[in-house]
Amino acid sequence: MTPDDVEGSTYDYSGKHYILEAVLIPNMGHLSPNSACVLVREMIDYFFPDGFPPTSTVGMVNSILGMSLIILFLHYISRDSLPYPPGPQGYWYIGLPNSKVPSKKFWLTYTEWGKKYGDLIHFTRFGKHYLVLNSLQATRDILDKQARITSDRANAQLDHISHTEEITSLHPYSDKWRKSRRLFHQILRADATSQFRPIQTRQIHDFIESLRSSKHTLKDQISTVSQKIMFEAIYGLEISSNRDEMPTNSRETLDVDVGAGSIITPGWDGFKYIPFIQYLPSWFPNGQLIAAHRVLGQMTQDGANKPWDAVQEKIADGDHSSLIAKLLSRTDPENHEEIHTIKWFGATSLAAAADTTMSAISTFFLAMSLYPHVQSKGQEELNTVLGKGRMPTFDDRPSLPYIEAIFREVMRWHPALPMGIAHDSLEDIIYEGYYIPKGTSIYANIWAMTHDASIYKDPDQFIPERHLREDGHFDNINSILAYGFGRRVCVGRYMANDTIWLAIAVTLAAVEISGLPNENVEDYYGDGALW
Structure with a gap:
């Protein structure tokens, strides 16, 4: 035949x-x-x-x-009757070799690749599939509309060693994640975060004073204020700016995580899926990354245990005022699973403050130094609305549209994590005639979306006016792409939103930010973004 x-x-x-x-x-x-x-x-x-x-x-x-x-x-x-999305070709099993996988300022490379391959970029590493989404439409279609099957997190043996799987935002999509997420929503939903505003106000005012007198670097001071807010809000603990104390631990943990082949960098966690990799000797290729995961594991555990132990001491002394203490008072002492969830709720909150909040405030300082006319315009609005010398409060926010526009532009101009954290697919997906297999790590290139010249004129320029409308209204903060997509959207975005806005408003009202000698914006950011 x-x-x-x-x-x-x-x-x-x-x-x-x-x-x-x-x-x-x-x-x-x-x-x-x-x-x-x-x-x-x-x-x-x-x-x-x-x-x-x-x-x-x-x-x-x-x-x-x-x-x-x-x-x-x-x-x-x-x-397999449909092709994979387009992308650079690699070798059998290995996929793309290290030399071809972007590791520094990778969001810029994927944005450039988008001009060649389009909205979807696919490649493999050690049998693992990766997909980068370069457009908002594709991201909404895949991560929002298909959130039921695109909300998982990659989970490999090395994640057990590093203990990062305990962080709620990195949990696999499971009942454990849903339970942790419910706790976050209960405490950090939009109508509940006002309870933290007195703490945010006091700590940000202290931060302004530290700018005038402290010998620490700006990076350390911003890291400290974001951590101090979370330590007091969650644990009821007052900490200093001493680098040997807990405030920098979360930031240092995050830095080690990025160096260990983090899931914020497409393809660079691929080695984690090599069978039995946890048993390979340190001299084996990529052995230093295995060692880094062991160090990360100890740091992650310390980041959760140290403040937890401090709270237990306060409870033993009769102090039940902290949020953690109140949560524990409503929990059965024999319910170890619930207690474990509460413990890692605290650790996850600190980790979040170590990235989005700190990086956004740092980006604001950079923007004001490079665009002094924006700083002057913001100060002029504060003086006109509040009168010279009065510090802005949360109640003033609706009356300060230009300050709001500066906040929105900070979140657009340089997102803390330009490609977010990977979503893993739970099922095969067919999209626009392409086949996306189950288990694919999917990255939203937030940078490409917030720098889309068809939407934002002169996207590399810091222009708050682009967010101002004739009717005076602003989009809901859920439209801020830096907070993520689908069921993995940042659950602490309302508290972060308050902290970042108040830091911007109070800083403009109280200090003059001088210019920086280096005008190359990317020089101020790490290879994985942040600050």
């Missing part, structure tokens, strides 16, 4: 009528409907030369084997 013996995409066999569509088999090229039909027919003829059903035991065994192979073949061609 030849392809010419079968017309169209249909054929009859044993009284049954079959329809088979054209398929595309990787490494084989396009397989026409006729050829696909012939392949199936030849397989049937090979395994069932005497017809179907067989009468002998041997024939029955052959039948089972043959039908299994045919089913696998049909599943294969139906699953």
